[in-house]
Amino acid sequence: MKRIKVNLDKQSSLSHEIYIGHNILDRMGLVIAKSNLAHRYSVITDSNVSALYGEEILGVLKEVNVKADLIEFPAGEASKNMETVLAIVRELINRGIDRSSALIALGGGVTGDITGFIASIYMRSIPCIQVPTTLLAQVDSSIGGKTGIDLPEGKNLLGAFSQPQSIFIDLRFLETLPDNEFINGLSEVIKYGIIDDVDLFTLLEEKSDAIRCRDPHILQAIVERSCKIKKAFVEIDEKDVGLRRILNFGHTIGHAIEAASGYTISHGNAVSAGMIASARISEKMKHLSSEDRGRIQQLVRAVGLADHIPASISTEGIIAKTRTDKKKEGDSIHFVLLKKIGMPFINGSVEEALIRETIEELKK
Ligand SMILES: NC(=O)c1ccc[n+]([C@@H]2O[C@H](COP(=O)([O-])OP(=O)(O)OC[C@H]3O[C@@H](n4cnc5c(N)ncnc54)[C@H](O)[C@@H]3O)[C@@H](O)[C@H]2O)c1
Structure with missing residues (x-):
C-alpha cells in the first residue's frame, strides 16, 4: 500500500494521507482502528455499492473492533440533493451519531460529495474518510475537499470546502465498475x-x-500519477x-x-x-x-x-x-x-x- 501525503501547510491539521493499492481494505481497517479518530463510524453508500461492498466493509471494520453501521441512498446523480442530505442526517440522529463519531464515504463522486457535505455541517462538522470506488472518484473527486449537492438551479451550487481525514483507494473496486463509468474516469x-x-x-x-482491459499494474501507475498531480494543484490552491x-x-x-x-x-x-x-x-x-x-x-x-x-x-x-x-x-x-x-x-x-x-x- 503506497502513501501520498497531501500537505495543506496553512492549517496542518487539514493535511492527510492518500493510501493506494490493490486489496487494501484489511489494512484500511487497521489504520482506522489505530487512528482513534472516532468512537463509532457511519458508512454512507449508494444502493449499487452497498449491494457489492456494504457487508464486506462492515466485516473489515468489525474484525478490528471498530463500531460501524451503514446508511444507503438510491444510486445516481438525481440523489445528490437536499432531500437525500436531510434523510441521511435524520438517520444519523436516530442512530445516535454524535460529535465523537465519523463518516466513511464508500462510493463514487456522488457519495463522496454528499457525505463530505454532511460531515462538514453535521453537528457543526465531524470527520470524514473517503473510500472512492469509481475511477473518477479515485483520481479526482475524493481529493481536494470540494463537497456539495445540486439544486434545481444547477449542479454543485450548495457545498463547502472540507478536507477528508484520509483517503483509501482500493483499485480492486474498479473490477466491478461498468465500462461506461470506467471510460468516464x-x-x-x-x-x-x-x-x-x-x-x-x-x-x-x-x-x-x-488500460481498456484494466491491467492492474497500469491502473496502479495511472491512478497514483493522477492523484499526485491533483494533490499538487490542491496544495498550491x-x-x-x-x-x-x-x-x-x-x-x-x-x-x-x-x-x-x-x-x-x-x-x-x-x-x-x-x-x-x-x-x-x-x-x-x-x-x-x-x-x-x-x-x-x-x-x-x-x-x-x-x-x-x-x-x-x-x-x-x-x-x-x-x-x-x-x-x-x-x-x-x-x-x-x-x-x-x-x-x-x-x-x-x-x-x-x-x-x-x-x-x-x-x-x-
Ligand atoms: N468534489 C469534486 O471535486 C468533484 C470532482 C469531479 C466530480 N465530482 C462529482 O462526482 C459526481 C460523479 O461521480 P461518479 O462518476 O463517480 O458517479 P457516481 O458516484 O454516480 O458513480 C457512478 C455509478 O457507478 C456505481 N458504482 C460506483 N462504484 C462502483 C463499483 N466499484 N462497482 C460498480 N458500480 C459502482 C454507482 O452506484 C453509480 O451508479 C458528480 O456529482 C460530480 O459533480 C466532484
Missing part, C-alpha cells in the same frame, strides 16, 4: 496528462489497450482561486455540452469533446502544434471517449451555457488553452466566433 486521467505530465500522456498512448483552475481544462465547453444535452451525454464524453475543442482553439490561435492536437484527438478515440459533439445538440445552446460560466467569473471567461502537451495556460479572451466555429467543426 479516463477523461480526467487524460486531462492530467495533457495539463501536467507528458510522460503520463505517452504512457496512456502506449498502453491504451491494456486549496480553495480554487488561482492555479487549480488549470484543472478545468476541457471543462468549460465540456460542462456546456453536458448541460445543453440535458445531461444525456456523460460527463466523460462531454469533457473529452471539450478537451478536443480547447486543443483546436489553441491550434487556431497558433499556440499549439497540429501534431499535439492530433495526439490528443487520437488518445481520446483510442480509449473509447467521444471525439465529437452530437449534431442534435444546439451550438447556440452550448454557447449560452459557456456564457453562464462567464457570468460566474465576472466579465472574462477563463479558458484553459495549451502551448503544448504538458504546458497549459489560462487565457481570458477567446472570441465567441472561434468557439462557435470549433463547435460546428466537432459536430461534423
Whole structure:
C-alpha cells in the first residue's frame, strides 16, 4: 500500500494521507482502528455499492473492533440533493451519531460529495474518510475537499470546502465498475496528462489497450500519477482561486455540452469533446502544434471517449451555457488553452466566433 501525503501547510491539521493499492481494505481497517479518530463510524453508500461492498466493509471494520453501521441512498446523480442530505442526517440522529463519531464515504463522486457535505455541517462538522470506488472518484473527486449537492438551479451550487481525514483507494473496486463509468474516469486521467505530465500522456498512448482491459499494474501507475498531480494543484490552491483552475481544462465547453444535452451525454464524453475543442482553439490561435492536437484527438478515440459533439445538440445552446460560466467569473471567461502537451495556460479572451466555429467543426 503506497502513501501520498497531501500537505495543506496553512492549517496542518487539514493535511492527510492518500493510501493506494490493490486489496487494501484489511489494512484500511487497521489504520482506522489505530487512528482513534472516532468512537463509532457511519458508512454512507449508494444502493449499487452497498449491494457489492456494504457487508464486506462492515466485516473489515468489525474484525478490528471498530463500531460501524451503514446508511444507503438510491444510486445516481438525481440523489445528490437536499432531500437525500436531510434523510441521511435524520438517520444519523436516530442512530445516535454524535460529535465523537465519523463518516466513511464508500462510493463514487456522488457519495463522496454528499457525505463530505454532511460531515462538514453535521453537528457543526465531524470527520470524514473517503473510500472512492469509481475511477473518477479515485483520481479526482475524493481529493481536494470540494463537497456539495445540486439544486434545481444547477449542479454543485450548495457545498463547502472540507478536507477528508484520509483517503483509501482500493483499485480492486474498479473490477466491478461498468465500462461506461470506467471510460468516464479516463477523461480526467487524460486531462492530467495533457495539463501536467507528458510522460503520463505517452504512457496512456502506449498502453491504451491494456488500460481498456484494466491491467492492474497500469491502473496502479495511472491512478497514483493522477492523484499526485491533483494533490499538487490542491496544495498550491486549496480553495480554487488561482492555479487549480488549470484543472478545468476541457471543462468549460465540456460542462456546456453536458448541460445543453440535458445531461444525456456523460460527463466523460462531454469533457473529452471539450478537451478536443480547447486543443483546436489553441491550434487556431497558433499556440499549439497540429501534431499535439492530433495526439490528443487520437488518445481520446483510442480509449473509447467521444471525439465529437452530437449534431442534435444546439451550438447556440452550448454557447449560452459557456456564457453562464462567464457570468460566474465576472466579465472574462477563463479558458484553459495549451502551448503544448504538458504546458497549459489560462487565457481570458477567446472570441465567441472561434468557439462557435470549433463547435460546428466537432459536430461534423
Ligand atoms: N468534489 C469534486 O471535486 C468533484 C470532482 C469531479 C466530480 N465530482 C462529482 O462526482 C459526481 C460523479 O461521480 P461518479 O462518476 O463517480 O458517479 P457516481 O458516484 O454516480 O458513480 C457512478 C455509478 O457507478 C456505481 N458504482 C460506483 N462504484 C462502483 C463499483 N466499484 N462497482 C460498480 N458500480 C459502482 C454507482 O452506484 C453509480 O451508479 C458528480 O456529482 C460530480 O459533480 C466532484
